[in-house]
Amino acid sequence: MNLPRLALLAMSAALPLSAAAHGYISAPESRGYQCKLGVNTNCGAIQWEPQSLEAPSGWPAGGPPDQHIASAGHDSFAELDVQTKTRWAKRKINAGQNNFTWTFTANHVTRNWRYYITKAGWSRAQKLTRASFESTPFCTVNGNMTQPPMQVTHSCNVPSRNGYHIILGVWEIGDTTNSFYNVLDVKFPAATSQATD
Template identity: 55%
Template sequence: MQRLFHGKSLKYLGTTVISLVFFMFVGLGAVAAHGYIEQPKSRGLLCNEQVNTNCGGVQWEPQSLEAPKGFPGVSISDGEIASAGGVFPELDEQTSDRWEKVDLNSGVNTFTWHLTAMHATTKWHYYITKPDWNPNEPLTRDQFELIPFYEVYDGGARPGEKVTHQVTIPERTGYHVILGVWDVDDTANAFYNVIDVDFDGDGTEQDPEESEPEVPNYPVWEANAVYLGGDKVIYNGKVFQAKWWTSGETPGISGVWEVIE
């Protein structure tokens, strides 16, 4: 019986198959790319722009910081929050001067996600490090305030390429880290982006055309506070007024609150 393949031919065939498998995997990875926070610029995006250096593979894939959802509950491990559970471990290096910072002010700010795959969405939520956090220790849940300073539910809606949120950042000074999380509705995963922020105005970039709008000097809504009819609060960048006595009822969800500005 005639031999159909010589040894060298089999070798080339094997190499071709491996190459095809590799490019199929890379292609699937590109299709599975998802999104990142582009304003203010996330740690991963600044790696992509080579403002941050020695970042590892995230410099090519800032959109791929994907891990199980559930934060701040069981999801990703402490110490691996910046890397979405170790996807790009270089991002978990944490010191006061390891990462370039963006300038922000406390109060109302515009945050924008750039999506490369528009997944049905459960919610978006944002967290910030505590006033007394240690920037020279790993990012753990204990370093963050675990009540999100902004949270909005999309109920499974499919977003566009750009998603913008008007958020109200709590009062901070100096260097802090903000964590933004995008929970996908039809998978078990979420996307995690951290932003290194300088609240003293000594960071590296902030577009002056995107400066924060002025907001009335009302207190930020607190879940444990008691409010009387007529009291005004800020929640998710909007001003709400209580119709009657309330405590623990979230503005925008409970009928006791009405938007006035």
């Protein structure tokens, strides 16, 4: 048997499922993409592959485990799960219509895209859990089980919030049992000084 071929097969088996690369939210820039851009620093491996945040579908019942939502449950991207008031760069946002753009490196057949937001009063200094987010998406876009272009933009009505919040974008694939999970650190105009975190 060809030993180099065996070694290659073993190496391929050891690669994470996400190694083929897929997609990320490029505007407003997701946490992982801001690592690639150098806006967020000390991010670890995600800076080279922000498109690889893949986990089982089914959010919120399924998907990545609590406290590992930002990393999509990947140990190699665990730096993304650190959560404090000041750790991550925030993009300014207003309530109402906003555009969210996904950039794909592999544009899979798509079931849908869904967007969730943290609840008023969520803990900004604790790792993200399902309890941090509203259980119902504020925006859902049907993928119609078709293959999207390499970049798509969705116009969504973002609910009103104050100060620092997180938006979770879920891209549910139609030809696998997985989805892609991206968190966006955003900052709304604050109604009070206490809400400016």
